[in-house]
Amino acid sequence: MWVKWGSLFESTSPLVKARYVFDGPLEPTAFLALLRDERMNWDKGYIEFKEAEKISPEVSIMYYVVKPPMFLMKARDFAEKAVRFEENGTFYQYSSSVPCEVYPEVKQYQRCETVFGGNILTKEGESYAYYTFSQVKVGNVPSALITSCLPGTAKSFHAKVSKELEKKMANTVSN
Numbered sequence: 001m002w003v004k005w006g007s008l009f010e011s012t013s014p015l016v017k018a019r020y021v022f023d024g025p026l027e028p029t030a031f032l033a034l035l036r037d038e039r040m041n042w043d044k045g046y047i048e049f050k051e052a053e054k055i056s057p058e059v060s061i062m063y064y065v066v067k068p069p070m071f072l073m074k075a076r077d078f079a080e081k082a083v084r085f086e087e088n089g090t091f092y093q094y095s096s097s098v099p100c101e102v103y104p105e106v107k108q109y110q111r112c113e114t115v116f117g118g119n120i121l122t123k124e125g126e127s128y129a130y131y132t133f134s135q136v137k138v139g140n141v142p143s144a145l146i147t148s149c150l151p152g153t154a155k156s157f158h159a160k161v162s163k164e165l166e167k168k169m170a171n172t173v174s175n
Contacts, residue, residue, distance in 0.1 A: 017133040079103035
């Protein structure tokens with residue numbers, strides 16, 4: 001994981017990138033479904049995660065709410081335009097926030113702004129590499145808290161996804 005504060009687009013929030021490697025016989029579409037369609041079944045860090053509107057086969061409005069890292073904070077919600085495509089066996093996704101006129105703010109949550117985000121899933125030998133990068137404005141959260149939470153969040157994400165992939169592969173083998 002790599003973190004840098006600020007970018008040309010936004011100077012006060014972290015720019016984050018990470019690379020995760022997942023082993024085993026994996027269909028990319030099953031992996032992507034696990035992250036999008038099935039996420040609420042296994043990721044307890046989310047209060048809500050849904051495709052709010054499908055604009056085309058490649059473009060949709062995604063809405064999700066994440067639990068706060070501390071009980072004194074409001075949960076954070078995101079409304080993003082996601083553009084997805086596949087080229088030569090590599091899957092790409094780009095996302096950025098949509099205006100409140102497209103998906104109105106929910107009063108009980110703190111709306112975050114995704115300056116930009118992206119994910120790439122590609123085959124590397126017998127494994128798959130999942131690259132993610134983003135810059136998100138999360139509101140009035142101290143930078144020290146963000147910096148201290150990011151490594152644990154990344155490790156937790158990898159562990160949860162790996163566990164769910166193992167379950168999926170076990171179910172595939174037994175069926």
